[in-house]
Amino acid sequence: MHGRLKVKTTAQQEEAKRKEREQKLKLYTAATSGAFKKRLNGEFDEEGLKLTGEILSVNPDFYSLWNYRKEIFLFMKDNKETEFVQKLMQDELGFLESCLKVNPKSYGAWHHRSFILENMPHPDWERELQLCNTFLEYDERNFHCWDYRRFVVLTSDVDLEQELAYTTEKIQTNFSNYSSWHYRSKLLPVIFPDPTHPVRVQEDILLQEHETVQNAIFTDPDDQSAWFYHRWLLGRGRKKLQISCVHASRKTNQILVLLTNYIQVNHGHQLSVNINSSPVTGEWRNVTGTNSYSIIWILTVKDGFPGGEDLSIGVTLLTESDCTQFSQGLQLTQGQDEAWTMASYKAGTRFSIELSAAASSTMEKELEAIQELHSVEPENKWVLLTLLYLMKAIDPVHEKHQDDITEAIEKLTAVDSKRKAFYLDLKSKFMMEKILDVQDVNTRDMTLSGLDLTSLCHTEWMVLVQELDVSQNHLTSLKPLGNLPCLVVLIANNNDIDSVEGLQHCKQLKKLHLQKNALRTVQAFSTLSSLPLEDVNVSGNPLCNIENYTEALKAILPALAPS
Incomplete structure (x- = not known):
């Protein structure tokens, strides 16, 4: 009939779509083939950028093509004038921005942007920080953009306190912004370092942070982001690397060394032995007989221990990074089959540093606050787990909070049954720590x-x-x-x-x-x-x-x- 628009049938529409897809696939395949051929031939030119750009603009996650573009830019950097390279890389930043609008979480695009900024003659870091602000407005939890923001800040002269204020703004907008909390944990030790603990934060700042995170966890006790940050605030102390035990056995002709931390001998750390002031050579092995990271190291004395005399055995641990040394010695008398020396620890201190490095007064205040939250959220797993860690850190040998710790674990296995095995293992860990903390070493x-x-x-x-x-x-x-x-x-x-x-x-x-x-x-x-x-x-x-x-x-x- 005249004057009426002809409407395609469903079958005709599907056929048209099929032909369109086929055409796009042909173009995509041809462009890909052409790009790989040029790369194979070592052709690093603007045509290569054009070919790869056609593909990456619709598929920003084609890593091989990003790598080809990197090779082109490195070639241009070495063979072209600075102004030309600056303009080319400036255009690339614009292209990358369009790719990120297609996929704001493209690993390839963000990594390539870092590469361009590292090689650009005159990068505009302020512009990059503004770009981060823009993309974080679209999605405040885009961890790719947060990672890139940290790269920009580390590479440029951005004011760190300004960055800390930015995280505060983002957290106040949304307490569930894990990336903001995480970034905050990286900034605080740099801006407000504790002079007595290089990786920790000044105590007065920590107290302020506890108030900040309490606002979050009291507002939404089920959100894990703030709880993870709270756990970071309590902190885990670092054990000083030293020798805890030296054991020598005539029966096995071995010297065993127990350390406070895991190391790999001959990779940043050295262990040496002397017997009666004479050095002993040999290969250190862990309990599995390999040289992988371990806390226990064993040296087999090749020719056995000298017989018929008392032996003075000395072991020295050297940390190459700061040239610190720690030595431990023992006496193996003529009539002894074995001898050892074991470092002594005050009851309740052997494992406490693993739970928290915070001051006792800080932990007591936190315990009171979390107990208050527990009174209104008695079955919240995050509240219970934090209570558990705080009570264990305050009372490592379970003299004061034994019943409360047991009750918290039992409650956790009931309210969070999917992680029952984890809580039972945690209970076992606490039990063994309690026993080992008070037993004769x-x-x-x-x-x-x-x-x-x-x-x-x-x-x-x-x-x-x-x-x-x-x-x-x-x-x-x-x-x-x-x-x-x-x-x-x-x-x-x-x-x-x-x-x-x-x-x-x-x-x-x-x-x-x-x-x-x-x-x-x-x-x-x-x-x-x-x-x-x-x-x-x-x-x-x-x-x-x-x-x-x-x-x-x-x-x-x-x-x-x-x-």
Whole structure:
């Protein structure tokens, strides 16, 4: 009919769209192919920028093309006049801005913008900071833009207190802005450093920050951003790197060193030994026999300890970055098979620094504030977890808050059941810290049975233990016991253990009782074949249903005593 617009059918529309997509794909493929061909031929010119620009303008996450553009700009920088390069890079910043409007969270575009600014003859940092402001107005939680903002600030002369004020503005607009809180945690130690703790913040500033974050958590107790910042404010202290224990054994011809922190020997740190003032050579290895990061290091004395005389053994730890040294010595007399020295700690101080480096008065005030919030939010997991950490930091040996700590953990497992295993492991960690904090550091016999432990923590502090009982718990793994090179007897009955992984590093283990656990195969013991195991009891495990399992076990463990 005349005078009426012809309307395409659905089928015609789909066909038109299909043809349009095919045409776009052909153009995209041709441009991509052309760009790769030019790169392969070493053609670093403006045509390469044009080709890659056509693709990146619709797909800013094509990393290979960004890399090609980088190569072009580096070539131009080395071969063209400064004014030409400045103009080219200025145009590139405009192009990048259009790409970021397509995808404001494009890793490739933000990284390329950093590259351009680093290589630009005359960068305009104030313009870049304004661009960050613009994009953070679109999305105040765009962490790509926050990362780029930190790059701009670090590279230019932006006033840091001005930046801190900017984070305050963003936080007041939205307490849930995690990136603002995070950026704030990076700025404060630089602007207001604590002279006694280089990575901490001045105490008066910390108190102000506590007020700021309390406003946030009382306004919205369910928002995790402010809680993470609150945890940062309480802080975790840094242990000073030093030697905690030195153990020497004539039987194994080894010297063992326990440190306060993890290091990698010969990578920034050195350990050296002398016996009667003579240096001892050899390779330091951790308990697994490798050179990876560890807190325990072992040196095998190649020719054994000199016999028939008293030995004065000295160990020195050198930190190469600041040339600090820490030395520890011990005496191994003629009639001794072994000797050791272990640093002593005041009860309640061994692990407290891991929980908080804040002053006790600060933590007491925070505890009062969080208890007040708890009275109106009794089932909030963040409130409960923070209460837990504060009480543990204030009362590390559980003399004052024992019942409250236990109640908080039980409540957490109920209100946040998806993380029940985490809270039970945390309970086990606290329990072990309480025990280790008050026990004799020289103990060789230790009992941890019937404590409802789900995991074993801080086993490095049990490095001297020879006999250990962890029966009647809820353990599934013995791997942490690999830190016990002196272990001779292990009783681990009535648990949920399904593997002996870790025990292969207990080179002196002779007695192993694993009754009523979850061990299913005899082959699981193959890693223990080199140990001097004489007494192994696995009754009550599923593997006992295997025919002739005892014979199979003896075949794997040749040191087992005959029945």
